Amino acid sequence: MRFIHLIVVATLVAAAVDVYKIKFESTLQAERAARLRVEIRRERDTTAALRAEWATLDNPGRIQALAQRHLTLKPLDPTQVEPLDRVPERPAAPPPPAEAIANGTQRDRDGVVGAMAAPARSGAGEPGATVLGIEPGETGPVETGAIEIGPVETAPIRPPPGATR
Numbered sequence: 001m002r003f004i005h006l007i008v009v010a011t012l013v014a015a016a017v018d019v020y021k022i023k024f025e026s027t028l029q030a031e032r033a034a035r036l037r038v039e040i041r042r043e044r045d046t047t048a049a050l051r052a053e054w055a056t057l058d059n060p061g062r063i064q065a066l067a068q069r070h071l072t073l074k075p076l077d078p079t080q081v082e083p084l085d086r087v088p089e090r091p092a093a094p095p096p097p098a099e100a101i102a103n104g105t106q107r108d109r110d111g112v113v114g115a116m117a118a119p120a121r122s123g124a125g126e127p128g129a130t131v132l133g134i135e136p137g138e139t140g141p142v143e144t145g146a147i148e149i150g151p152v153e154t155a156p157i158r159p160p161p162g163a164t165r
Contacts, residue, residue, distance in 0.1 A: 056062070067073060
């Protein structure tokens with residue numbers, strides 16, 4: 001009978017230790033939740049202060065006063081506005097200079113020098129040859145350096161009339 005009492009007492013001690021452990025963990029979790037609530041409140045207050053500061057800085061009256069003080073802007077003259085039908089067409093891009101063709105470079109519209117595209121295979125002048133890695137009749141994006149050119153549809157390249165091979 002003493003053995004059963006020892007087992008019951010040991011079970012009660014183990015249950016008491018387990019209850020204490022659960023209470024201690026719940027206290028730690030409650031403290032952590034309280035710290036998080038304080039931190040969330042602080043972040044909300046900071047966000048509200050930043051939004052108020054943004055509203056002050058974004059005030060059109062303040063921006064107008066700064067523009068008048070620091071910029072030398074003049075009012076728009078009605079004669080400066082032209083209807084779209086009177087705007088001249090964009091001039092055609094000049095052909096690349098012979099030196100650019102000779103050294104394999106070309107300038108884009110912004111004046112940036114880049115390498116000219118070279119044929120992917122050696123038979124580029126032959127009908128049905130692959131140019132820039134695209135088979136004739138195939139469509140797909142063509143990449144040149146960091147610039148991606150949209151879908152391109154190719155046709156067989158034929159020599160000009162009267163040209164000899």
